[in-house]
Amino acid sequence: MITCAHQMLIVMLTNTFQAVDVLQKDPMEIQVSIVKIYHHRFMTNQNVDTDGDCPSQRACINETCVNPCHVLDPCDPSADCKVVDSLPVRTMICICIEGYIMGENDVCQIIPLDITPQCRSDSECGVEKACINRMCKDPCDCGSNAECDVINHRSVCTCQVGFQGNPDIGCFPVGCAINNDCEDDKACYEGVCANPCLVGNPCASNAECYAEQHQAKCRCPSGLKGDGYTQCLVIGCRANSNCPPDRACINNQCKDPCLENPCAPTSECLALNNQAMCRCPPGTYGNPQVRCDPVPEVECYRDEDCPGQHACLNEVCVNPCEKLEPCDDTAICKVIDTLPLRTMLCVCPDGTVIKENGKCDVLPPIKPICAAHEECPSDEACVNGFCKDPCQCGTNADCDIVDHHAVCTCKPGFEGDPEIVCHEIGCYGNDDCATTHACINANCTPVCGPDNEPCGKEAICQGINHQPQCLCPPGLRGNPNTQCIAIGCASNDNCPDNLACVNERCEDPCGLNPCIDPARCNVENHIALCPCPPGFNGTLDKGCERIIIGCRADSECPPELACINGKCTDLCSLNPCGINAKCRTVDTLPLRMAACECLPGYQGDASEICYPVKACPIDKGYITNEEGECECPIEKGFYVDENGNCKLCPVEKGFVMTAEGTCICDPSKGFVITRTGECDCPLPLSRAEDGSCVLVEVTPLPPICTVNDDCPQDRMCENQNCVRPCGYDPLF
Structure with a gap:
């Protein structure tokens, strides 16, 4: 499994790049596309890679090269999802099959039969129209700040004067303040976006320099190994297993097996799995090791019938840039595999910017401004x-x-x-x-x-x-x-x-x-x-x-x-x-x-002063307040006892906190501390219903006797008590 770093992935749910409002379209005009852009941004580290590290039809998601159509599932089940190998990020396109159009909620609906088709091929439309879903429509779908010309029913996108970038997605003004004002493969130098490889190439003599994330990076070409910055060495070998898949072990060196010319002159040679594989080019047939002959029948009807970077012109798959030559000689023409029609881009080479009439002019020289x-x-x-x-x-x-x-x-x-x-x-x-x-x-x-x-x-x-x-x-x-x-x-x-x-x-x-x-x-x-x-x-x-x-x-x-x-x-x-x-x-x-x-055991602003971290005896009930100080929170009803412990004053047992932070028996209720450490009323006081100490009057007992007749015969009445007349009785 191929792994890669986190990055931003732009998902374009459309067969074009321009947003179209379905509700504002004429009901007789067939709606063909809707654009939705989702940004999936993940946390990045400092050394990131891009979708360009993944094979064709794959994108970098969660550090793994996967098919974004399968993982993100952006399309409705009624539509087909296709991946366009665009860079720096892949593009996903939701396409309705023939006979269907994109309707509300991005659902493909069958074309109403009561709408009469206008065309079956581009030749049945005007020179500035193209046959799209059997309707003659304007093929222009360029990005912002881009101009569109129609040549042979195909759109040609070019950035407006004073703008640069990818005209198929969007162009931005020439000039910059920071790197983020430039494309991913450009950096900002004195207000000019330029390829960092042109400003300072840090690579070894036989390494490739490529621009990514506004930086110049190095890598060794296929067949060489090394870090790209110091050296790239030829990969020696003893068997094919020692070489990359596109190289074979020939004379102890990993070489392109196609250099041995095993294929016919009219065929193509591909290096796959350490072997030379021959195939006939598109539009031909036969034994690629003997001869490839042109296919006599019609090669294509639509652009999607052609391989990548090719369009269907006059029923033949050709490179529209080479056939139509839409760009100025100073610009580079690129073909974008958009559907149902291919799109051509006129892009200026690195170090140049578009000027009047689509010509590319050299950027002003970038001179160093300091040496020390x-x-x-x-x-x-x-x-x-x-x-x-x-x-x-x-x-x-x-x-x-x-x-x-x-x-x-x-x-x-x-x-x-x-x-x-x-x-x-x-x-x-x-x-x-x-x-x-x-x-x-x-x-x-x-x-x-x-x-x-x-x-x-x-x-x-x-x-x-x-x-x-x-x-x-x-x-x-x-x-x-x-x-x-x-x-x-x-x-x-x-x-x-x-x-x-x-x-x-x-x-x-x-x-x-x-x-x-x-x-x-x-x-x-x-x-x-x-x-x-x-x-x-x-x-x-x-x-x-x-x-x-x-x-x-x-x-x-x-x-x-x-x-x-x-x-x-x-x-x-x-x-x-x-x-x-x-x-x-x-x-x-x-x-x-x-x-x-800060030194171990200290905290604070290391540029000014670090203070010692005080050890707070939390095992004795102390806490650290918001200012970082160790304290016994008296305001919350805690106090320090005679053993230095921070305890909660038990007010429910008659104790009360003083202004000095001590816990004593509540004097307002008359309580005193007993020998057992509890709060109680001193004798002869007792607790009243409200908990305070009060003196309770004792009702005297009624007298036992008033006269001798009130006592038994062997007793006499003395001080209202019946006593023995013969004096002290030890058993009484």
């Missing part, structure tokens, strides 16, 4: 002789220009690689964040804070699957959550390769700062090395001295250096980044780029 960055404005850079915007940052990234070079930083509220893409810090779950971050209070927060928090001393924190993982680095051991200590050693062999045995401990030899700036210390096989950065040579004292290099472009400098004021300079030495941010140089060409990123 300093010759351009401060916000532009010299690229291929022209001053252009150097910014090529990723999505959601800001671009600042320093000394004609781009410095990319993520926009506020975003983080990531500013050279490729910056992601929004907000999130719904961990899956919305990088594996080194976790979704906390709808924000992607690094799980590892500054200084490798929350790991122990000398430990390394790594964000894995949205969780902090603490590890002891090589040469250390212990509990990484508390502290890692050095492993004892007797020699370097007892230590990892990036550590050395110093005083019986495995330590980093670069920790002794053996190098002199700008040398960078690296450890290899237990030894500290001091390699110099690009653009410097090493000295005997482990220092570096700058190599004096003159330059005019970044490509003349070593990696990680850019050409600034004629010298190869490290962009990061210009300090383009903010506080707590790191700078790295991206080796892009033709311009180097600086990227600023």
